[in-house]
Amino acid sequence: QKTIDLQFVVSSYDVKDAHKFFLLTLYSKYIERYLKNKRERKMLGRLRNSFLNTMRTSHKLVGYSCNISKSCLSTKSCLRKPFVTRRESTSPLTSHDGYNYFGDNFQNRSGKRQLSSFSKDASVAPKNFDVNDRWKVIPPANAVHLSIGSVYVYSMWTTSLTQNLGVVGNAPLDWSHSEILPVFSAAAVTLGLTTSFLGSWVEKSGPRKAGIVGTMFWSSALGTTALGVHFHSLELVYLGYGVLGGIGWGLMYLAPVTTVMKWFPDKRGLATGIALSAFGAGAALAPSIIQSALDFFAVAPQYIGPLPDFTSNNEDIAKCVNLTTLNDGSQIISETSKLGIPGQQVIVVSESDLSRLPNLSLGAGAYALGTGDTGASKALASLGVFYGVLGSVGSRYMMLPHQDWSPQSPKSFEVKDEKMRESFNVGLTTADAMKTTQFPLLWLSVFGNATGGLALLSSSKLMVTDIWAGVLPDVVTTSFATGYVSALGIGMAVGRFGWSAMSDYLGRRSTYALFGCGIPIVGLAPSLCHTAVASDGNTMPMLCSFYAGSFLAISFYGGIFSVLPAYIADLFGQKHAGSIHGKLLTAWATSAVAGPMGLAYLRSSSVSRAINDLIATIDDNDAFRQAFGCNIDDKEIIQTLIDANTISISRLMDIVPVGTIDPTPFLYDSTCYIAAGLMGVSALANFTISPLTQTAQNSLGKVLK
16 A cells, blocks of 8 residues: 555556556565556556557567565655666666666666675565465475485495495595594584574575575585596595585575464464474485485495305415504505405405495495595585485575564464563563573573484484494394484474474473473483393394383473474573574583584593403414414504404404493493483573563563463
């Protein structure tokens, strides 16, 4: 009603005044949204086309286009400036009084128009948008989250990255887990910084621009990581996945969440659950996609033959490969070996390693180093293109509601539910929210709960293989581990949707309190593993219990972040919830550093202790010398071999006394205990959170209830 009377459109058919034709052309597409009659819309289209054809002929124009923005939503704003041409040769489109009725947004198509369809103004829906159609804004937002959801299955890449050169094992120059796991932490830190510093920019620029920029970063991150893997450059891996991926992660996370929440102010928990469930769905679908890509591009290395300590028949010694250990800890084929090329560097695969290696049917023994490919670089590059297309399409069609739109008045320009409208536009500023006691308590609640979940997500495939492959080798194969990672993604998606929807009925604080049920699940996991290793009976129920406990625990992790935006809106108001959300995600970034890096450190320490304990049990020095080329009491040489990945738990298990228990399932005991303790601290912090004080409420200009 503020722009132009619809009656004017109909009457303009017989009016020759140029002013009205200019206005008609300018507002034609905007007015067309309000015309319900098909005949009127056709008439409007004919008028617009006829006028533009006339102007192209008389003024020799190539063609023009117009963007409607908030600054051009009234006739007064279009009459605000005289027309000024940039080029003398261009015929000015002016009326007899010299005004430019097309405003500042009228541009020549031959000129530059960057991201016009991705601007915030272009993404704003009409004020009378039907409330029943608001569900249509969810699929584009979900497409963006499906694209970025694969960031959570970083564990699918860890094995390939730590065996980038060895392919079937860890070569001396391969990256260690303590070098690879912090890549995920680096991405999380960058995510926290991005959401903290660019949260306001996302609100200002709109979901489309934020989504497409984030997609560019995420796609280029996977491409850069692929280059790092191909050239074996750890710096490029950190730059790609850690820095560029973190920026894309932050932008692609915030834009859909804040957008969907604005469409569902009456169901905030359900809205964030729907939006973030796609994030979990992306994590659920990604493992199968990644594993399929790795298997497609992988190339098995050249098999040379078995080693003497892998054969029980000493008469077949001529059919075995003899190795020589160098000073740097690597092993090569010796001059006396009947198989292989003398001096060729090899990687050794033990019997216990075979269950962890897909499509490797040649058996244990020596493999030529540098003759295979994990397929990681090509898989990363391919997924970069795929996720780039998916994220771009989703970003293009995200929409924002009009500032006067309300779900209580879908067919009226006037907002009937004034209370909801006011609550939508009221809230503490980010600076004021950070001064309250609720902010650090909520930060701590997120940090402790997220640390354990991120430790599991960053190494879930490796963890389930280490713990259960030795107990049930016929069950826990590579495909089982991939399915386990997918199940965690499903659990995260279910948790994001289910817990957020339940929070609308239980309350945000009570829902966070339920997440404390994860404390016994995580704290008792080591006892379950010890019982399974020591058991001589059926251990399948224990594996199922571990599987179910992991699923439930990761659903709590998913619920933390789907409930968080609504929790923020309840405590601090909706107006600046997006910016406050960005600040609170620094807690997640901190936990993403503490979780994966803490797990890497604790696991590395456990591996070192386990190797030293196994070496202490070996009483056959000849077997040790035959396998590693040194004596048991050569401590310095042994440490060099450990650092070069030549001595490992799996290779030691082939020469230790019969009956020695494999310590691999116990490598994560300390991690579980510490994670359970941090979750307990979070539960106490959430219990302490109370509503805002009267002073904080008064700063809103009204009492938030």
